[in-house]
Amino acid sequence: MSIDTPESLRAHLQTAIEIEWSTIPPYLCALWSIEDGGNQEAATCLQDVVMEEMLHLTQAANVLNALGGAPRLGAPGTVPDYPAALPHSDRSFQVSLLRFSQEALETFRRIEHPALIGAPPQPDRYTTIAQFYEAVSEAVERLGADRAIWSGDPARQVVPNSQYYGGGGDAIAVTGRHSALEALQLVIDEGEGFAGSVFDGDHEILGEAEELAHYFRFDELCRGRRYVRGDTPSSGPTGDPILLDYDAVAPMRANPRADDYPRGSELRAMTEECDATYARLLARLQTAFNGAPETLADAVRDMWALKYQAVALMRVPVSDTGETAGPAFAAPRR
Amino acid sequence: MSDYDVVIVGAGPAGAILAAELGAAGRSVLVLEAGPAAGRTWAEYRGNVEQFQATAAKVPNSPYVTSADAPFPTVLDITKLSPGGPPGDLGYFVQEGPLPFSSDYLRSTGGTTMHWLGTCLRMLPSDFDVRRRFGVGRDWPLDYDELMPFYERAEHELGVAGDVADQEYLGLRFAPGYVYPMHRIPPSYGDQRLAAALDGRPVHLDGEDVALRVTNTPQARNAVPNPAYDGGRGYQPVGAVGSPHTGLRCEGNASCIPICPVQAKYNALKTLHRAARGPVEIRTQAVVSRVVLTPDRRRVSALEYIAYDDGAAPRPPERVTADVYVLAANAIENAKLLLMSGAANGSGQVGRNLMDHPFMLCWAQMPESVGAFRGPSSTAGLEMLRDGPFRRRRAAFRGEIANWGWDFAAFAPYLDVEEAVHGRGLSGAALRTWLARRIPRQIRLGFLLEQLPSPDNRVTLDSRTDGLGLPRPRLRYDLDGYTRRGMAAARECASQVFALLGAADATAYLPSDPGYVTLDGSGYTYHGSGHVVGTHRMGDDPATSVVDRDQRSWDHENLYVVGAGSAPTIATSNPTLTLAALAFRSADAVLDDLGVA
Numbered sequence: 001m002s003i004d005t006p007e008s009l010r011a012h013l014q015t016a017i018e019i020e021w022s023t024i025p026p027y028l029c030a031l032w033s034i035e036d037g038g039n040q041e042a043a044t045c046l047q048d049v050v051m052e053e054m055l056h057l058t059q060a061a062n063v064l065n066a067l068g069g070a071p072r073l074g075a076p077g078t079v080p081d082y083p084a085a086l087p088h089s090d091r092s093f094q095v096s097l098l099r100f101s102q103e104a105l106e107t108f109r110r111i112e113h114p115a116l117i118g119a120p121p122q123p124d125r126y127t128t129i130a131q132f133y134e135a136v137s138e139a140v141e142r143l144g145a146d147r148a149i150w151s152g153d154p155a156r157q158v159v160p161n162s163q164y165y166g167g168g169g170d171a172i173a174v175t176g177r178h179s180a181l182e183a184l185q186l187v188i189d190e191g192e193g194f195a196g197s198v199f200d201g202d203h204e205i206l207g208e209a210e211e212l213a214h215y216f217r218f219d220e221l222c223r224g225r226r227y228v229r230g231d232t233p234s235s236g237p238t239g240d241p242i243l244l245d246y247d248a249v250a251p252m253r254a255n256p257r258a259d260d261y262p263r264g265s266e267l268r269a270m271t272e273e274c275d276a277t278y279a280r281l282l283a284r285l286q287t288a289f290n291g292a293p294e295t296l297a298d299a300v301r302d303m304w305a306l307k308y309q310a311v312a313l314m315r316v317p318v319s320d321t322g323e324t325a326g327p328a329f330a331a332p333r334r
Numbered sequence: 335m336s337d338y339d340v341v342i343v344g345a346g347p348a349g350a351i352l353a354a355e356l357g358a359a360g361r362s363v364l365v366l367e368a369g370p371a372a373g374r375t376w377a378e379y380r381g382n383v384e385q386f387q388a389t390a391a392k393v394p395n396s397p398y399v400t401s402a403d404a405p406f407p408t409v410l411d412i413t414k415l416s417p418g419g420p421p422g423d424l425g426y427f428v429q430e431g432p433l434p435f436s437s438d439y440l441r442s443t444g445g446t447t448m449h450w451l452g453t454c455l456r457m458l459p460s461d462f463d464v465r466r467r468f469g470v471g472r473d474w475p476l477d478y479d480e481l482m483p484f485y486e487r488a489e490h491e492l493g494v495a496g497d498v499a500d501q502e503y504l505g506l507r508f509a510p511g512y513v514y515p516m517h518r519i520p521p522s523y524g525d526q527r528l529a530a531a532l533d534g535r536p537v538h539l540d541g542e543d544v545a546l547r548v549t550n551t552p553q554a555r556n557a558v559p560n561p562a563y564d565g566g567r568g569y570q571p572v573g574a575v576g577s578p579h580t581g582l583r584c585e586g587n588a589s590c591i592p593i594c595p596v597q598a599k600y601n602a603l604k605t606l607h608r609a610a611r612g613p614v615e616i617r618t619q620a621v622v623s624r625v626v627l628t629p630d631r632r633r634v635s636a637l638e639y640i641a642y643d644d645g646a647a648p649r650p651p652e653r654v655t656a657d658v659y660v661l662a663a664n665a666i667e668n669a670k671l672l673l674m675s676g677a678a679n680g681s682g683q684v685g686r687n688l689m690d691h692p693f694m695l696c697w698a699q700m701p702e703s704v705g706a707f708r709g710p711s712s713t714a715g716l717e718m719l720r721d722g723p724f725r726r727r728r729a730a731f732r733g734e735i736a737n738w739g740w741d742f743a744a745f746a747p748y749l750d751v752e753e754a755v756h757g758r759g760l761s762g763a764a765l766r767t768w769l770a771r772r773i774p775r776q777i778r779l780g781f782l783l784e785q786l787p788s789p790d791n792r793v794t795l796d797s798r799t800d801g802l803g804l805p806r807p808r809l810r811y812d813l814d815g816y817t818r819r820g821m822a823a824a825r826e827c828a829s830q831v832f833a834l835l836g837a838a839d840a841t842a843y844l845p846s847d848p849g850y851v852t853l854d855g856s857g858y859t860y861h862g863s864g865h866v867v868g869t870h871r872m873g874d875d876p877a878t879s880v881v882d883r884d885q886r887s888w889d890h891e892n893l894y895v896v897g898a899g900s901a902p903t904i905a906t907s908n909p910t911l912t913l914a915a916l917a918f919r920s921a922d923a924v925l926d927d928l929g930v931a
Contacts, residue, residue: 037384040377044577051579161559161568165582170570297558304585 003139006067006149012136013064017071018087020057022080023111024050025329026095026104029252032310033099033326038248042100045217051166052190052214058158058171059183061289063140066174068151071289074282074332081331083255086111097329099252099314105222112215130188137184144177156291163296250314252326260318260325267316267325274309277302279332338364338615339928341637341656343622343671346445347910348897348917349662350605351491355921357612361928364654365606365614366639368404368621368663369441372448373603376576382448383595394449394864397593398442402801403642404621406441409862414848421808428796428808434848435811437690437862439664443618446664446864447601449592451711452554453908454494455732456485459505460721461905468725470816471786472902475874475883481915482509488914489552490564492600493572495519496552503549504721515569516557518550519584522737524704524777525550525714528835537830539823540724546831548735549717554600554911555584555710575603586709588738599710619643621802623651625659625675627890634659634677634893640802648802658892658924662917665899669793669869670807672880678870678887678895683880685794687787687868689904692813692849692860694781694821695743696828698837703774706739707747713737716779719827720906729784729820732906733827739776742861744840747773777837781824782863784906785817793869813860818853825858865909870899884923885916892927896920 003009031046061071072078085091095111098104143149160170169190172183212220212227219237220227226239253260258275261268281302288295310327318325340356342349345367353363373379386397395408411425412434422429429435439446459478464471486509495516498508521529529548536543556571563569574580574597581596590599597604606616624638637659638651661668669685672678716733724730740746747769754760754768796808813821825841832839843850843859850859873879876888885900887893896917898909 036387037380040380044376048579161561161570163558165571166579300583 003135003143006143009136009139009143010064010067010069012132012139013060013067013069014072015088016060016133016136017057017064017073018078020053020060021073021078022084022086022095023053025082025327026097026107026111027053028307028310029097029326029329030100030104030108032307033250033252033314035248035250038245039100041242042221042244045221046100049214049217054166055169055171056187056190058164058289059174059187062157062171062174063136063180063183065156065289066150066152066176066180068149071286073286073289074279075286076331076333079282079331082329097252097255097326099254099326100249101246102222105218109215109218109222112213112218133184133188137181137188140177140180140184144180147176150176153291156289156293158288158293158296163294163300250311250326251321251323252314253318253323255328256313256318256326257328258330267313267318270309270313270316271325271328274306274313274327275330275332277306277309278327278329281306282332336655336657338362338654338656340364340658340660340924341366341654342660342662343637344368344445344661344663344667344897345443345602345606345616345618346662346664346897347447347492347602347605348913349445349660350602350609351488351914351917352660352662352896352921352924353614353616354491354605354609354612355918356924357609357614359925360613361925363609363612363614364656365609365616366620366622366637366654367441367443367616367618368667369406369443369618370399370401370404371618372398372442372444373575373601374443374606374616376574376580379574379576379597379603383593386589386593392589392592393438394592395438395440398440398448401619401642401644403640403644403648404441404619404802405800405806407438409436409438412436412848412862414846414850423798426800426806428798428806430808430810431812433812433851435688435690435809435862436849436860437864437866439666439864439866441664441667443606443616444602447910448603450599450601450864450910451590451908452492452599453712453734454489454492454496454552454554454911455717455907456501456506456552457481457905457907457912458721459507461903461907464725464903464905468723470725472871472873474902475872475879478507481912481919484915484918485911486512487918488911490515490569491605491918492554492911492914493556493569494552494554494911495557497550500550501552503547503717513560513562514552515563516559516571519553519555519557519710519713521548521550522705522709522713524706524737525735527700527702527704528714528735528777531835532831535834537827539719539827539830540722540728544718544722546716546834547718548714551713551715551734553710553713555590556582556598557584572600572604573597575607584710588707588709588711590710617641621804622663622671623674623802623804625661625671625677625893626653627675627677631889632891634890642802658894658927660894660896660920660924662896665866665869665897666793666807666809668895668897668899670795670805672870672895673793673795674805678880678889678893680876680889681878681880683789683871683878685869686789686792687871687902688791688793688809688811688866689785689787689868689901691782691863691865691904691906691908692785692817692821693863694783694824694858694860695778696781696825696832696839696841697740697743697776697778698832698835698839698841699772700775700777700835700837704777706737706774706776709737711736711738711741712780716827716831719823724823725784727816727819728823729786729817730906731781731783731820731824733824733831734780734782736778736780738778739773740778740840743778746776777835779828779831781821781828782865782906782908783817783820783824783860785904786814787868787871787903788812788814813851815853818851818858821851821858821860822853822856825856863908865898865904867898867901867904867909870895871902872900873902885920886923894920894924 228239
């Protein structure tokens with residue numbers, strides 16, 4: 001299970017970027033369908049998780065850039081059309097764009113399940129995301145001893161105290177082996193790494209970590225109860241109940257698409273506009289991660305525009321059952 | 335042995351800063367807050383946002399819980415007073431007139447920063463000695479350079495976004511190499527359009543030409559951090575209390591007043607949160623009713639406070655003791671408490687010199703869109719008339735440039751919609767087209783007028799009482815000729831600005847407006863700015879001032895009375911940044927008093 005060449009290491013980091021990104025549209029659909037003020041625990045959880053995925057993506061891009069690579073985001077094959085299997089997974093299940101619901105939470109729990117990424121272990125298959133990042137870390141430790149490998153232009157780094165902001169800590173600029181390991185450790189520490197150890201035995205869910213791993217954050221929402229110190233995987237959560245109100249949610253239809261609606265219709269135009277915003281966001285992130293990090297400021301504006309357009313779609317009824325339209329997150333066609 | 339090292343009355347910005355600084359130094363602190371806990375958790379804060387969303391009249395205090403036991407004023411209570419008639423009795427204040435005091439404040443954790451706009455202008459160096467320079471008002475016992483390091487601490491605490499290069503006007507100066515914690519909030523589209531039309535063009539006032547400049551406003555609103563801050567160490571923006579990943583940048587929600595839904599705008603809850611890392615206890619719904627003095631009256635021996643539960647019978651007062659006492663309850667509340675206690679008033683100045691910035695609106699329709707109703711309420715101003723030789727005869731002012739169209743000048747956009755639907759019978763696409771043509775072209779200037787300290791503008795105690803049986807504040811308030819002449823100049827300034835912009839002036843002042851005043855046959859209307867200033871002024875002479883330069887009572891050596899009430903003059907800057915700077919100064923003085931912990 002070793003990564004033997006700089007090319008292979010860079011390919012793994014590109015994979016990391018694609019995995020992180022693929023989870024974001026499903027989380028956003030659930031988050032944005034939650035009506036203002038309702039389901040606060042769930043909204044906070046989803047928002048935290050999305051921000052952490054973006055941070056992980058940014059760290060992966062920083063390491064890849066430091067290694068002289070060029071992150072790709074939005075190009076054909078780098079982002080999915082939904083419903084889709086997660087990239088580089090064992091393709092055992094499809095991820096749909098769903099409103100906030102029990103079904104969505106079960107999907108999210110499965111996305112974050114520690115054993116998702118294909119078994120049995122092979123050189124390019126990892127039992128858990130944590131193992132995947134551990135393998136990348138190990139390769140950085142080993143291959144990164146050769147200083148010549150860190151040939152990337154430092155100006156391509158997304159640096160702290162800059163246009164980058166959000167949850168789960170600040171971006172770490174990567175200039176060599178030490179900072180690369182630090183950046184990867186941040187990803188491992190934030191949720192993913194913790195999940196790997198849970199099934200080795202009946203460990204306490206809440207150890208020294210301040211926050212639950214993503215899997216358990218979704219698990220407690222699924223089960224409607226908080227984890228507290230002392231809980232284990234077999235005990236399940238034993239804390240306060242979490243009250244979820246699936247009615248205080250925009251009833252977005254599953255996997256909405258522009259071609260659900262007739263040509264020339266307002267809904268089709270709105271959905272296509274939203275897709276165009278999504279494509280522009282991806283293009284700006286691609287630019288930001290390829291030598292112009294200040295472009296993140298424009299990408300943030302696209303994120304807001306995407307939210308407003310998505311929420312507007314979620315207010316338009318499309319069927320007798322009261323379902324509404326929603327954002328398609330269509331992969332850009334080039 | 336005292337119960338605490340320090341007891342602080344009021345959990346607004348001044349009280350929070352003192353609590354945080356004293357707590358960080360290891361001092362035990364009790365903060366007594368009259369109002370309820372608002373927003374000390376994220377869920378609680380969301381409750382305030384929901385109350386705001388559900389309220390029809392979205393006035394500054396609309397998101398916050400009211401109580402008969404710790405009432406506060408609201409702008410909905412302001413009525414026109416009739417000359418010689420009975421005092422205005424609506425709401426919390428008893429308004430003696432002749433004009434209504436038109437500002438509100440909030441009794442709550444966070445104080446009035448819960449609904450402030452966040453404007454963080456420093457005072458001008460000349461503001462500190464207007465008596466010596468212009469023969470009006472009163473000189474401060476401090477000068478600008480003495481206050482400069484405390485302004486820097488305040489700008490750190492509040493998290494101010496701004497660019498120093500924008501702010502170096504009319505003698506304003508900064509320490510060498512100083513930068514604000516965060517880069518400026520980007521100018522709005524309207525700011526850019528106005529700057530393109532106005533910058534460098536003159537207005538002719540007081541017999542001379544003054545060049546206009548649209549100046550970005552420094553504001554306590556999260557923006558992109560400046561990596562050069564603090565000697566290259568940078569600055570970490572502070573997010574929402576209880577949801578630290580929320581509000582790390584301004585999102586343009588455009589409801590700063592009455593509430594920022596993400597806390598990108600500073601509120602004193604953030605400082606209270608910092609304070610809670612030290613040995614600091616915060617007790618809410620605890621109204622201090624008396625400052626108890628020692629028999630020789632040289633010291634404060636205790637505070638009495640009434641803890642209340644809404645709806646339940648009030649409990650008897652409880653006593654708490656400390657080595658040092660700090661009143662930080664807002665200028666009117668500080669004065670009320672001192673008057674109720676017969677304390678700190680050897681000068682006879684307690685409650686006098688009440689000031690506000692009379693806020694005069696001028697509005698017009700631009701030929702093209704300026705993108706109204708987007709972003710913070712204001713991101714720029716016209717600052718060049720904050721100082722000049724004219725201050726010998728009339729008030730200085732700053733002109734706030736609003737981003738929210740005619741907002742409360744003409745109740746936009748609500749009245750626009752009403753006119754379209756009811757007046758013009760429009761609906762559907764025609765309605766949208768009409769509104770989209772009209773509303774984005776609205777511009778509005780708001781002039782904040784200087785007001786001189788007057789012993790006759792004052793707070794006293796009325797015999798009418800609140801839910802706890804404590805007296806309601808009785809206010810006497812008027813605008814003198816100095817301020818009215820400033821209003822006339824500001825109105826003239828607006829007319830010339832609108833002419834330069836090719837905008838159609840729509841300003842209208844009605845004799846029925848509560849704040850309608852006249853000068854030389856012309857009428858002008860002011861509103862309140864929410865800047866409650868001057869009731870316990872600082873000075874160098876115990877005969878004419880209530881507190882000294884450290885905001886310590888001249889009469890009682892272990893009593894500090896802090897906040898905007900200490901300001902000898904109101905000048906033209908919004909008072910919060912200056913009161914925060916003064917609070918840091920007083921925190922240092924209290925620590926000196928207490929000696930080594």
